[in-house]
Amino acid sequence: MEVIKPERKRIWENENFYAILDKYPVNPGHTLLISKEHVSDLFSLDEKISTEIPKALKTLKSILDEKFKPDGYNIGTNIRSAAGQTVPHLHIHIIPRYKHDIDDPSGGIRFVIPEKGNYRKPGFIPKRKIKKSKFRS
Numbered sequence: 001m002e003v004i005k006p007e008r009k010r011i012w013e014n015e016n017f018y019a020i021l022d023k024y025p026v027n028p029g030h031t032l033l034i035s036k037e038h039v040s041d042l043f044s045l046d047e048k049i050s051t052e053i054p055k056a057l058k059t060l061k062s063i064l065d066e067k068f069k070p071d072g073y074n075i076g077t078n079i080r081s082a083a084g085q086t087v088p089h090l091h092i093h094i095i096p097r098y099k100h101d102i103d104d105p106s107g108g109i110r111f112v113i114p115e116k117g118n119y120r121k122p123g124f125i126p127k128r129k130i131k132k133s134k135f136r137s
Contacts, residue, residue: 012063016049017056019063022093029068029096031060039090041079053092060094070096074109084112102126 011031012019022030033056039045057075064070074095078085097105104118104126111117111125118124 012056012060014052014056016052019056019060019094026093026095027070027098027101029064029070029094031064031094033057033060033092033094035090037090040088041085041090042077042092043079045090057092057094064094064096068096071099072097072105076109100129102128 008020008023010018010020016036017033018036019031019033022032033053035045035049037046037049042050061073064073074097075092076095077090077092104121104124106120107117114125115123118126
């Protein structure tokens with residue numbers, strides 16, 4: 001399993017969370033909101049601290065809007081290995097989306113199982129329209 005190194009450059013932080021750019025970004029500005037308390041996932045986080053997440057996400061959205069000017073966002077977290085969690089520490093992905101980054105974004109996060117993603121076109125898997133290298137920051 002991979003670990004998140006605490007010395008990575010933080011783009012934001014408060015008492016309970018910090019944010020860094022993802023080491024393997026899906027799109028430019030792909031950010032991780034990370035708990036300072038070591039817990040494995042969102043369901044293990046203290047309830048009082050978890051109430052801070054929406055405000056942190058709004059703050060990060062403002063930062064990412066200014067720097068990357070995305071057209072939309074996907075936000076999610078992987079909980080346990082069956083869901084794809086490879087880092088055993090709570091982190092939430094904030095993934096900026098751009099018009100035409102794929103040929104049809106319908107279904108959004110439903111593409112965690114690709115052939116089930118676009119319920120309007122069963123079995124359809126969109127192709128990336130823009131190469132990753134175009135967005136390197």
